Amino acid sequence: MTFVATLKNTLSKDLRLEWRSKDAINSMLFFALLTVVIFSFSFELTAEESREIAGGLIWVALLFAAVVALNQTWARELRNSVLDAYRIAPAPLESLFIAKAIGNFIFVSVLELVIAPLFVIFYNLRSVGPAYQLLIVSLLGNWAVVVNGTFFGAMSIRTRSREVLLPLLLFPISIPALLAAVKATTYILTGDESAYLPLVFLAVYDIVFTTIGVVLFETVLQAE
Amino acid sequence: MKSKFAIFAIITFALLSWGLYEALVAAPTEATMGQVQRIFYVHVPCAWVMLLCFPANFLASIAYLAKRNPALDALAVSTAEVGVVFCTIVLLTGPIWGKPAWGVWWAWDPRLTSTLVLWLIYVSYLILRKFSTGGPNATLAAALAIFGCVDAIFVWFAIRWFRGQHPSPVFGSGPNSGIDPRMLHAFFVNMAAYTAFGILLVWLRFVLERTRQKVEEAHAMKALAGTARGTR
Numbered sequence: 102m103t104f105v106a107t108l109k110n111t112l113s114k115d116l117r118l119e120w121r122s123k124d125a126i127n128s129m130l131f132f133a134l135l136t137v138v139i140f141s142f143s144f145e146l147t148a149e150e151s152r153e154i155a156g157g158l159i160w161v162a163l164l165f166a167a168v169v170a171l172n173q174t175w176a177r178e179l180r181n182s183v184l185d186a187y188r189i190a191p192a193p194l195e196s197l198f199i200a201k202a203i204g205n206f207i208f209v210s211v212l213e214l215v216i217a218p219l220f221v222i223f224y225n226l227r228s229v230g231p232a233y234q235l236l237i238v239s240l241l242g243n244w245a246v247v248v249n250g251t252f253f254g255a256m257s258i259r260t261r262s263r264e265v266l267l268p269l270l271l272f273p274i275s276i277p278a279l280l281a282a283v284k285a286t287t288y289i290l291t292g293d294e295s296a297y298l299p300l301v302f303l304a305v306y307d308i309v310f311t312t313i314g315v316v317l318f319e320t321v322l323q324a325e
Numbered sequence: 326m327k328s329k330f331a332i333f334a335i336i337t338f339a340l341l342s343w344g345l346y347e348a349l350v351a352a353p354t355e356a357t358m359g360q361v362q363r364i365f366y367v368h369v370p371c372a373w374v375m376l377l378c379f380p381a382n383f384l385a386s387i388a389y390l391a392k393r394n395p396a397l398d399a400l401a402v403s404t405a406e407v408g409v410v411f412c413t414i415v416l417l418t419g420p421i422w423g424k425p426a427w428g429v430w431w432a433w434d435p436r437l438t439s440t441l442v443l444w445l446i447y448v449s450y451l452i453l454r455k456f457s458t459g460g461p462n463a464t465l466a467a468a469l470a471i472f473g474c475v476d477a478i479f480v481w482f483a484i485r486w487f488r489g490q491h492p493s494p495v496f497g498s499g500p501n502s503g504i505d506p507r508m509l510h511a512f513f514v515n516m517a518a519y520t521a522f523g524i525l526l527v528w529l530r531f532v533l534e535r536t537r538q539k540v541e542e543a544h545a546m547k548a549l550a551g552t553a554r555g556t557r
């Protein structure tokens with residue numbers, strides 16, 4: 102099968118599975134909701150303060166929630182040894198990786214669409230800077246988390262401890278992306294500075310880590 | 326091999342003792358910071374060894390993925406472990422100096438923060454190695470090492486650009502700016518001593534890891550040959 106056909110089939114299969122079971126989306130949504138509520142109980146904020154720290158809170162909530170979905174992507178393929186079938190199938194494994202990453206990207210984007218309004222309501226947010234840039238931040242930051250998460254998900258599924266390992270590998274690597282996403286969000290919300298630099302940084306991060314992920318994915322999946 | 330190692334070990338410990346003497350006795354007391362500045366004769370050389378270890382781990386990992394030679398994997402483990410140890414020393418000696426000098430144990434200064442994140446990345450590498458036993462271990466670890474090293478570059482920039490609230494020069498900028506030649510002397514002796522110490526540790530760990538690999542291999546061969554140890 103060609104690259105595009107594999108990608109399309111895997112992606113549509115994952116989306117259909119998710120549409121029918123809604124496992125990942127539901128657990129992520131509930132998890133993120135819990136995080137938002139717990140955060141707002143933990144801090145009592147004025148509108149001014151919440152603008153300052155909401156960027157950090159929303160990204161931490163998203164990162165934690167994303168792990169829930171990321172863990173399921175590959176665990177799902179272990180049943181009936183589907184993963185082994187992938188490994189011996191004459192299909193390009195890179196397309197499997199990209200398809201999984203796009204699938205997770207869609208799930209986390211849906212999550213963002215639900216969580217962002219909640220944040221606006223709970224934290225009484227109003228963007229002072231150009232709000233349309235928030236969309237760019239969320240897309241770039243989302244991809245950064247998801248592409249690394251998909252890769253490390255595949256990596257941790259090959260180890261003894263499976264799910265436990267994913268956040269332990271993903272979080273340290275995600276620190277620079279998280280930092281940039283948080284800064285970009287905060288700059289936009291407070292309107293203090295231009296978010297240009299963190300956005301460019303995130304874009305470069307995305308490109309570099311997508312490349313490394315694609316290059317090393319086959320090595321990791323076929324590791325004996 | 327053994328005698329070479331012994332000679333190198335003796336030289337290393339001689340250097341370390343000399344370095345300690347230089348740092349504690351021979352070097353003059355720093356004018357503004359006093360005795361506490363002496364910790365830099367340990368702190369900076371340890372940071373230096375750490376900065377040698379992590380790139381060595383990166384190169385060994387890439388070479389392992391290309392050549393699949395277990396010796397390269399052993400080198401990757403050894404450099405990562407020794408790097409983490411020295412990174413830990415750097416993170417511990419930093420606050421010991423920071424408390425009297427800055428008045429706080431920890432400041433989110435760019436240098437400290439990047440060192441901490443570097444430490445986190447390589448600890449996660451060691452955790453991966455711990456959790457994955459057997460076949461895929463080395464390959465997975467090598468892949469993570471590549472991610473980690475590239476990430477370290479991003480960390481460096483991210484922290485300087487997005488956390489740079491107080492990019493203070495740590496202090497009169499280390500033992501490098503217009504200082505007493507005896508201090509410089511003590512500093513270089515210690516640099517040499519700790520570099521040798523780092524190499525010694527990597528060497529030791531490397532030999533250990535190679536032995537472990539060979540034992541594992543021998544066990545596997547034995548099991549394959551169907552002569553697994555019977556009951557006696």
